[in-house]
Amino acid sequence: MKKEFNIVLVGGGSTWTPGLLKALCKLKSRLPLKKLVMFDINEERQKVIGEFAKVLFSESYPELEFIYTTDKATAFSDMDFIFCQMRTGGYAMREKDEKIPLSLGAIGQETCGAGGFAYSMRSIGDMIELVEQVRQYSPDAWILNYTNPAAIVADALNKRFPDEKRLLNICDQPVNLLRSYGRLLGRDPATFDPVYFGLNHFGWFTHLYDEQGQDLAPVLKSFIAENGFKPVDAEQRDKSWLETYSAVADMLRDFPDYLPNTYLQYYLYPEYKLSKLDPHYTRANEVMDGREKRVFDECRQAVAEGTTRNVHVVHNDAHGDMIVELAESIAFNLKKKFIVMVPNQGLVENLDDDVMVEVTAEISCHGPRPYGVGKIPVFYKGLIEQQFAYERLTVEAWFEGSYTKALQALTLNRTIVDAKKARRILDALIAENKAWWPELH
């Protein structure tokens, strides 16, 4: 078994990169690295974070070999892990994904509804190209992908690379929820043994066992329904995220069976959310004015001062920890539990085998060994099947260049429903995505 690993971080200029770099430093005794490479197609953006990384590593990881590059051969050769968090089109396109549907009377959101559809149609091609390029240089490396919309990216990659055994799509929202439950209950979330099912950004915790096997879900559900719910890092969250977490209490009052993923608010309460979202100032604006600005300002500050001592915003969080701990579990065959995306194949007994579900899995050197959850009740089955049909039609629309399938996808989405509205949104999105999407006919 190898003792030191090489990692390339794709999307080196991501706002999440500094937090991930800090997680690599914090966990370096658990996942020792020989070499870290940052790769991005945007040289200027990556340079700011890359220079910050040099300062950080000089203080916390001096033995690490580190470079940042825009050259694929340099980036992808001789790698053990590829961590991937790219955003095709950047925040400028995210803003359009959010504002165009809102201007036409539908939810505009990064990964849900029409916004998520538009983003998928940009992400799929770049992610396929990435996997092909990585495989040219590092045929056995593990690709751990965060790139959104992860549900649709996962289905598209599964269709294009059906024999890939070392490609895993992940999301940190479930672990972020577990950390939030931990704060609320005054318990260490690392001790939780969760039972979870659904699609990415579309799932539920059915049970939350503690180390003694006691299910904490009932007490958690009544506490949240009565007192509300906040993220673990509430003090650092923007207003929109606090509102998102508070919607969990509404969902639990209406549907008390299971603890819902926060993203379900857009599908369960599309009219209410539409009335609350500002079509002129969306989450993309909040991020560009907030996290993006703070991260890049603080990275420049650290470089100017030659130390990371005075920078605080680039902290460790669920995002960085999860990806590093997942790689650790693969590297050292730890069989730790994570919530990840895998083909269903009977895990949810009354869903089709090829649905990309999100469930708890043990992660070993062979990858995920997922846990089945049996049959799910009709309400959840109905929601998931409708959402998966939307996701699958989106993937097929991309591969086939089919306008009809794109229209079917948007019509099936619970945030749209009306086919005429779907057509208006689709046409407006096509007009703004000519540089990114395949041509639809």
Ligand SMILES: NC(=O)c1ccc[n+]([C@@H]2O[C@H](COP(=O)([O-])OP(=O)(O)OC[C@H]3O[C@@H](n4cnc5c(N)ncnc54)[C@H](O)[C@@H]3O)[C@@H](O)[C@H]2O)c1
């Ligand atoms: N799955 C999850 O739970 C999760 C959590 C957080 C973020 N994300 C995703 O991570 C990604 C990054 O998010 P962000 O908000 O930091 O965005 P960002 O725009 O700050 O960073 C993305 C970076 O990717 C680069 N990039 C774009 N296309 C590329 C390509 N083809 N190859 C290499 N690099 C490319 C950009 O230049 C940019 O520097 C997004 O896809 C986001 O949705 C996912």
Ligand SMILES: O=P(O)(O)OC[C@H]1O[C@H](O[C@H]2[C@H](O)[C@@H](O)[C@@H](O)O[C@@H]2CO)[C@H](O)[C@@H](O)[C@@H]1O
């Ligand atoms: O709107 P953004 O860009 O702030 O976030 C979008 C992402 O939101 C989720 O990620 C959480 C993450 O789970 C948590 O660890 C913490 O760091 O906050 C993030 C949100 O700020 C979601 O899971 C991702 O898929 C989204 O891209």
Ligand SMILES: [Mn+2]
């Ligand atoms: Mn996610």
